[in-house]
Amino acid sequence: MEKIKLLYVDDEESNLSNFKITFGAEYNVLTATSGQEALSVFTQEGDVAIVVADQRMPGMTGVECLERIYHIAPDSIRMVLTAYLESEDIIEAINRGHVYQYFFKPWKEVELRRAFDLVREKFLLARENRLLSLELGERNVQLEKVNIQLVEDIKKRKQAEGKIRILTQELFKAQENERRRIALDLHDNVAQDLFSLKIAFETVFDDFPKVPQRLKTRGKKMSELLGRCIKTLRDMSCGLRPFNLDQLGLVAAVSQYCEEFAGNHGLRLDFEAAGMDGLRLDSELEINLYRVIQEALSNIGKHAQASTVEVKLVASYPVLIIRIEDDGQGFDVKKRSVEAMHEKRMGLQSMDERVSLINGTMNVKSRLNMGTKIFIEIPLSGGAQ
Numbered sequence: 086m087e088k089i090k091l092l093y094v095d096d097e098e099s100n101l102s103n104f105k106i107t108f109g110a111e112y113n114v115l116t117a118t119s120g121q122e123a124l125s126v127f128t129q130e131g132d133v134a135i136v137v138a139d140q141r142m143p144g145m146t147g148v149e150c151l152e153r154i155y156h157i158a159p160d161s162i163r164m165v166l167t168a169y170l171e172s173e174d175i176i177e178a179i180n181r182g183h184v185y186q187y188f189f190k191p192w193k194e195v196e197l198r199r200a201f202d203l204v205r206e207k208f209l210l211a212r213e214n215r216l217l218s219l220e221l222g223e224r225n226v227q228l229e230k231v232n233i234q235l236v237e238d239i240k241k242r243k244q245a246e247g248k249i250r251i252l253t254q255e256l257f258k259a260q261e262n263e264r265r266r267i268a269l270d271l272h273d274n275v276a277q278d279l280f281s282l283k284i285a286f287e288t289v290f291d292d293f294p295k296v297p298q299r300l301k302t303r304g305k306k307m308s309e310l311l312g313r314c315i316k317t318l319r320d321m322s323c324g325l326r327p328f329n330l331d332q333l334g335l336v337a338a339v340s341q342y343c344e345e346f347a348g349n350h351g352l353r354l355d356f357e358a359a360g361m362d363g364l365r366l367d368s369e370l371e372i373n374l375y376r377v378i379q380e381a382l383s384n385i386g387k388h389a390q391a392s393t394v395e396v397k398l399v400a401s402y403p404v405l406i407i408r409i410e411d412d413g414q415g416f417d418v419k420k421r422s423v424e425a426m427h428e429k430r431m432g433l434q435s436m437d438e439r440v441s442l443i444n445g446t447m448n449v450k451s452r453l454n455m456g457t458k459i460f461i462e463i464p465l466s467g468g469a470q
């Protein structure tokens with residue numbers, strides 16, 4: 086058991102040494118022969134649990150000494166041990182010295198020991214409590230610091246995410262503008278020039294009736310080849326920038342794209358739009374949705390081996406819902422998404438980014454041999470008119 090500090094103040098040296106002999110084995114007994122000395126021992130030692138003072142001492146009475154100790158350390162336990170305790174002394178001891186207990190001389194060892202033992206337990210408990218509170222306080226301070234740091238980190242991350250969002254938006258915009266420029270160049274310059282060349286080929290021999298038929302047939306073949314080139318260029322140009330999207334709106338553009346897609350891939354495609362009449366979305370929102378549908382269908386064409394596809398656009402305020410379903414071979418979404426990242430496949434990822442840029446959500450559900458369902462929800466407020 087830990088030896089706690091016990092200070093005994095008495096002007097009679099023999100009492101002090103008796104006390105030390107009796108309690109020295111269980112307590113760390115400190116002694117003082119006057120109130121003044123007791124105060125300096127108390128402050129120097131610190132952590133003194135019990136102070137026992139003789140009442141009548143020259144210079145400073147026991148109660149006066151205990152009163153001052155009370156002001157220094159209110160938690161210390163103070164006791165009076167005297168031969169002459171009068172009723173006035175008792176009241177003074179209680180009021181001024183905040184005395185816990187008093188004992189008469191000659192003291193009874195059993196009584197004192199019982200009192201000290203009780204105090205020791207209380208003292209040790211209180212000290213443990215104090216230490217725990219301190220530790221708790223420190224932990225709280227640390228926690229508070231970590232919390233502040235965390236809030237700061239979250240703020241920074243949100244700012245960074247905001248910046249990335251703006252940059253991605255700009256990137257998509259720049260990409261669309263570039264596509265539009267290339268599409269226009271292809272359509273207006275290259276395709277037109279090829280067209281003029283085709284006409285020139287078709288009419289090049291008109292003024293030369295004697296040109297051999299062989300040469301004319303060759304010219305015709307070249308003209309047909311040019312015709313195919315022009316068609317390919319027009320398709321490429323349309324793929325790069327769906328001009329009908331600006332002119333006819335999302336529903337008509339998607340419907341037309343679906344029709345061509347079904348024809349090119351030899352599958353059945355049911356397209357349905359509901360609640361979309363008169364609903365005009367802003368052009369950025371439209372191009373994003375168009376691209377998302379385009380990529381979903383392109384994936385079906387490349388990977389699904391489907392025979393039937395369903396595309397639905399449903400505007401039901403406050404959301405616009407897009408569902409794209411195929412009955413193809415399906416895939417493990419989680420696994421393929423991770424693999425796709427390593428293989429630098431960007432389709433699903435860019436669909437997801439486009440959807441979140443317009444504050445929407447995208448959900449891909451797929452099971453092997455059970456087809457794939459893509460569910461997209463976009464809030465209609467803001468972009469919709």
Ligand SMILES: Nc1ncnc2c1ncn2[C@@H]1O[C@H](COP(=O)(O)OP(=O)(O)OP(=O)(O)O)[C@@H](O)[C@H]1O
Pocket residue numbers: 384385387388389411413414415416421422425429430431432433434457
């Ligand atoms: N409808 C689908 N049916 C079956 N598998 C699909 C379907 N859609 C996507 N996948 C699978 O998910 C993978 C990732 O698709 P994602 O569009 O990201 O890449 P990709 O089409 O292979 O390449 P990219 O789109 O970059 O040209 C695909 O490689 C394919 O395995």
Ligand SMILES: [Mg+2]
Pocket residue numbers: 380383384431432433
């Ligand atoms: Mg893809």
